[in-house]
Amino acid sequence: MKVKSCFGPDYKEYEIGDIVKLACDQPLNLICKEQLSNIEIAYQTYGKLNADCSNAILVCHALTGDQYVASTNPITQKKGWWDFMIGKNKPIDTDKFFVICSNVISGCMGSLGPKSLNPKTNQPYGINFPVITIQDMVNAQNLLIEHFGIKRLHAVIGGSTGGMQVLAWSVLYPHKVKLVIPIATSYRHSPQNIAFHEVGRQGIIADKDWCNGNYLQEKKFPINGLALARMTAHITYLSETALQRKFGRDLNNKISFSFNFDREFQVENYLHHQGSKFVERFDPNSYLYITRAVDYFDLESDFSGNLSSAFSEFAKNKEGKFCLISCSDDWLFPAQEIRKITKALTANSINTSSVVIASDCGHDSFLIDNDMLKNTINGFINQN
Amino acid sequence: MTSITENIVIHKVRYDFEIIANLIKSNSRILDIGCGNGDLLYFLKTNKNADCRGLEISQEMISKCLSRGLSVIHGDANVDLNIYPNNSFDYAILSQTIQAMINPQKILQEMLKIAKYAIVSLPNFANYKNRFHLMFKGTMPVNKTIPFQWYETPNIHFCTIRDFENLCIKNNLIIENKFFLTTKHQLISILGNEIIANFIADYGIFLITKKEICATGQEQFLNNQSVLRKLNQLGLASENINQKINSK
Numbered sequence: 315m316k317v318k319s320c321f322g323p324d325y326k327e328y329e330i331g332d333i334v335k336l337a338c339d340q341p342l343n344l345i346c347k348e349q350l351s352n353i354e355i356a357y358q359t360y361g362k363l364n365a366d367c368s369n370a371i372l373v374c375h376a377l378t379g380d381q382y383v384a385s386t387n388p389i390t391q392k393k394g395w396w397d398f399m400i401g402k403n404k405p406i407d408t409d410k411f412f413v414i415c416s417n418v419i420s421g422c423m424g425s426l427g428p429k430s431l432n433p434k435t436n437q438p439y440g441i442n443f444p445v446i447t448i449q450d451m452v453n454a455q456n457l458l459i460e461h462f463g464i465k466r467l468h469a470v471i472g473g474s475t476g477g478m479q480v481l482a483w484s485v486l487y488p489h490k491v492k493l494v495i496p497i498a499t500s501y502r503h504s505p506q507n508i509a510f511h512e513v514g515r516q517g518i519i520a521d522k523d524w525c526n527g528n529y530l531q532e533k534k535f536p537i538n539g540l541a542l543a544r545m546t547a548h549i550t551y552l553s554e555t556a557l558q559r560k561f562g563r564d565l566n567n568k569i570s571f572s573f574n575f576d577r578e579f580q581v582e583n584y585l586h587h588q589g590s591k592f593v594e595r596f597d598p599n600s601y602l603y604i605t606r607a608v609d610y611f612d613l614e615s616d617f618s619g620n621l622s623s624a625f626s627e628f629a630k631n632k633e634g635k636f637c638l639i640s641c642s643d644d645w646l647f648p649a650q651e652i653r654k655i656t657k658a659l660t661a662n663s664i665n666t667s668s669v670v671i672a673s674d675c676g677h678d679s680f681l682i683d684n685d686m687l688k689n690t691i692n693g694f695i696n697q698n
Numbered sequence: 699m700t701s702i703t704e705n706i707v708i709h710k711v712r713y714d715f716e717i718i719a720n721l722i723k724s725n726s727r728i729l730d731i732g733c734g735n736g737d738l739l740y741f742l743k744t745n746k747n748a749d750c751r752g753l754e755i756s757q758e759m760i761s762k763c764l765s766r767g768l769s770v771i772h773g774d775a776n777v778d779l780n781i782y783p784n785n786s787f788d789y790a791i792l793s794q795t796i797q798a799m800i801n802p803q804k805i806l807q808e809m810l811k812i813a814k815y816a817i818v819s820l821p822n823f824a825n826y827k828n829r830f831h832l833m834f835k836g837t838m839p840v841n842k843t844i845p846f847q848w849y850e851t852p853n854i855h856f857c858t859i860r861d862f863e864n865l866c867i868k869n870n871l872i873i874e875n876k877f878f879l880t881t882k883h884q885l886i887s888i889l890g891n892e893i894i895a896n897f898i899a900d901y902g903i904f905l906i907t908k909k910e911i912c913a914t915g916q917e918q919f920l921n922n923q924s925v926l927r928k929l930n931q932l933g934l935a936s937e938n939i940n941q942k943i944n945s946k
Contacts, residue, residue, distance in 0.1 A: 635769065653781070656771060661783050663727075665751075665769040669760050686757050693765030 317356075317424060321389055322594040323535040328388050330424040331356055331381065336457040345610075348444040352433070355458050356424025357381050357416035360400060361408035363462065370464045371406060371695070372455060373415040374472030374479035376681075377547075377604055378596055380423040383415040384408070389595045398683040405692035411468065418479075419454045420446040420604055422597030429530065429597045439599075441527035446603055448475075448611045452482040456490070466490050469695050473497035473680040474647065475604070478611045481655070484636070485613065488628035493695060497639040497680045500651035501621055501658070502612035507646060510550050511605040514543030518598045527599055540598045541589030548588045553643045553676030557581060622658040629662035637694040638668040639687065641679035667694065714819055714903060715741050717877050718791060721817060721905050722746055726788035729753065729813060731775045731805075732795040736763035743768070751787070753778060776800045779808040787813035794901075796820050796862075797853040803865060810871065810908050819903040822878075824858030824896050842881055843900050859895060859902045866906055875905040 315334070318327045333356045341351035358381040363370060373383050373396070384400035386393055400406045400413055417425035420443065428443040459467065470483045470491050477499025484494045503511075518524055521539030525532045561580040565571070577583045614621045628634050636659050640652040649670050659666040669690050673679035680687060715738050722728065724746050730739050733752030736759075742748040752770035754760050763770040771781060775792075776799060790813035792805065797820055799805045809816040821843045831839040838848040846853065857865075859878065866873050878899035895902075 637764065657781050660771075660781055660786065663786060667760065667764055667769045667771060669757055669772045672757060686761070689761040690757075690764060693761045693763075697765055697767035 319422075319424060319429070321422075321597075323537050325533070325535075330388055331358055333357075333424050334458065334461055336454070336461060342450070342453055342457065344444055344450045345447040346445045350419070350426065350444065353419060353454055353457070354424065354426045354430065355416050355419070355454060356421075357414060357458060358383065358385060359415075360384050360413040361411050363412040363464070367462070367464045368466070368468060369410065370412045370414060370459070370462070370467050371469045371471065372459065372467050372483075373400070373413060374455070374470065374476035374483075375415060375418065376472070376474040376476045377608065378544075378592070378601070379476065380421070381415045381417045382423075384413065387595075390591075395681060399688065399691065405688040406471075406695060411695070414458070414462070416455055416458050418446075418451040418604065420451075420600060420607065422600040425454075427597070428527070428599035428603055438528075438530045440530065441599060441602070443599070443603065446607050448478045448482050448607055449486060451607065452479050452486055455479070455483075456487060459490075466492065469493035469495060471495035471497070471691070471695075472499075474499055474677065475608050477647075478503075478608065481613060482611075484628045484634075485616075485624050488625075488634070489631050492631075492633050492635070494628075494634065494636045495639065495691065495694065496636075496652075496655070498641050498644050498647050498677055500647045501624075501655050502614055503609050504651075507550075508609045510546060511609055513546050515602050515605060517542035517546065518602060524598060527602075529598070535593070536598050537593050540593045540596065540601060541586075543598075543601055544592035544596075545585040545589045548585060550646045551676060551678045553645065553674055555643060555674040556676055559674075560584070621654065622661040625659055625662045625664060629664050635665040635694075636667065637690070638666070639671060639680070639690060640668070641671050641673050641675070641677065643674050644677040644679065646677040714793065714879065714901065717879075717903055718742075718793070718817055718819070719745055721875060721903075722748065722789050725749070727751075727786070729782065729787045729790045731779070731790060731792045731809070733759075733763065733768075733770060735759050736766050736768045736770065738791065738793060739763070739768050740766050753781075775805060779805070779812060782812045784811050785814070789813055789815045789817055791817045793817075793819045794821065797855050797857060799855060802855050802857075803869065806865070806871070806906070807869065810906070814907060815874070816906045817903065818862070818906065819901055820857065820859075820862060821853075822859045822896065822899045822902055823856040824860065825900055826897050829897075859899060860892070862902065862904065863892075866904070870909055871906050872909055873904050873906055877903040879903070 316329055317333050318329050320327055333354050335352055335354050337351050337353045341349040342353060343349055379395055382394050383396045384394040401408055406413060417423040419425050420427045422429050428439045430439060432439045470480050472480045477496035480494060480496040483491055518536050518539035521536035523529055523534040524536040524539055525534055529535055564580045566577050566580050566583050577586060613624045617624045638652045638656055640649040652668060656666055656668045671679060671686050673684060675682050719742055727749045728742055730752045733739050733754050736752060739750040739752050743750045750768055752763055752768055753773050753775055754770050755774050760770045760772055790809040796802045796818055827841060828839040840847060878895040879901045881900045
């Protein structure tokens with residue numbers, strides 16, 4: 315089923331791919347104690363599912379990512395966000411594997427979220443949408459997997475927020491996944507990261523065009539708030555080295571200071587550009603919901619402060635293996651957080667590999683074409 | 699499966715792998731510290747059905763290990779051995795690396811914390827070639843076994859076979875088994891004359907354990923017997939050693 319949806323301040327309509335309706339007979343119980351039924355999940359698949367359904371790989375997208383992992387995004391018209399990783403003769407070869415990527419629930423690319431119509435009111439949910447957690451996103455992905463008739467995934471892989479979903483998969487469905495590949499992520503969102511998220515959320519909420527979350531009904535759009543949220547977050551995705559290399563202290567098409575508050579430096583220009591691109595494709599309420607879901611993620615406290623017990627059930631999965639990947643100068647999810655997960659896994663004698671990818675591009679390194687990253691993933695998922 | 703002898707001849711498997719493989723029991727849990735591209739782990743996995751894990755500092759090497767189905771953690775043995783819980787392995791192997799460690803004594807202690815047995819192989823600096831090199835040339839030896847100039851060598855803690863044995867004694871460790879080898883793939887002695895071994899051997903391989911779990915004399919004898927049988931197949935053991943073992 316193909317559907318259309320509005321994006322950006324101009325409410326431009328785009329067709330957004332395949333959608334399936336799940337949890338029709340039995341509602342999905344959310345962590346917040348509410349329930350959702352008739353859950354629409356937007357997804358893309360690549361490659362063919364084999365006869366015994368054993369070649370499926372689930373890719374979990376990051377905070378503001380989407381299901382267009384390896385094909386052209388209908389809104390931005392850019393190629394998929396992991397195009398260098400997934401496709402014919404690429405590290406995750408679609409001649410061999412059936413790759414699934416779905417938009418998370420509470421997202422805005424077709425899956426059920428605050429932009430969707432509330433059947434009770436026939437109005438968009440807005441902030442009346444139930445608060446979603448990473449676990450809920452994974453439970454919804456599991457419904458999609460079952461819809462495809464897949465009993466067990468060959469691999470589940472994803473970076474950042476996607477990496478949290480990957481970890482949650484190994485905890486919630488320890489016997490349904492063989493290879494677990496969390497990238498540039500953590501077992502919990504750190505206080506510093508929650509702080510950055512809150513700045514972004516307050517940017518949106520403080521924008522008068524947010525209209526208490528009802529901007530869709532009011533035909534308005536909190537452009538400035540959403541752009542500000544993106545600009546703040548974008549700083550955390552890069553490293554000082556990368557900013558220095560890309561922009562340094564270069565001025566914006568001028569040779570001397572103007573002594574005013576226009577965009578003086580190139581780095582300012584870059585951030586504004588990122589912000590203005592983002593508002594064209596993302597829903598402000600979805601941003602509030604997904605950042606909140608990430609903030610709530612804490613596997614350690616879910617297991618009474620003992621992270622290793624989170625993986626005790628996965629340890630019984632005899633074929634189960636982990637490959638943890640971190641990026642050397644990621645300060646949003648530093649390598650030592652992956653190291654803590656590694657320690658929790660080895661405490662359970664789980665087959666664990668971990669790799670630190672040398673890169674100076676910060677958190678976003680996993681989205682940038684890198685031979686080490688590609689070889690690691692290719693080696694791990696194709697192992698004999 | 700091809701026989702081990704064929705492997706050596708055809709694939710030029712490092713001959714110390716063969717000796718290490720004979721020291722470990724089948725189906726053991728093994729950690730190879732500094733596992734490189736995983737050659738030894740792969741050898742032990744296929745020949746001994748071992749549950750193999752590795753620790754490796756080079757990212758490129760890890761990709762190779764992963765594609766062979768080996769589980770390897772990216773880390774530095776100098777600081778990262780504490781990732782593993784105590785007694786999580788039967789054997790911890792440190793092959794040709796102890797001389798490059800910042801604190802070899804600490805590494806040895808940590809290996810025996812996380813594993814029942816440590817297997818350590820090391821280049822013997824007291825080898826006659828090195829001795830003559832120092833005596834007559836007066837410069838630090840550079841040869842096939844130690845191919846680096848002193849100013850660029852990763853080998854910061856060279857030791858001799860006797861030095862290593864003294865370190866084990868100092869730390870109350872039991873050397874359960876040891877092998878002395880030359881670069882020409884010859885086994886010099888198993889129990890033999892240590893003074894001669896320390897003079898001739900290019901390498902030493904040691905099986906070490908803490909005092910409390912040392913095998914009984916009988917077990918050790920049987921262990922030596924089975925190692926000898928394998929080595930006989932390889933044509934590595936000399937008559938002399940056979941007599942020594944049998945007379946024991």
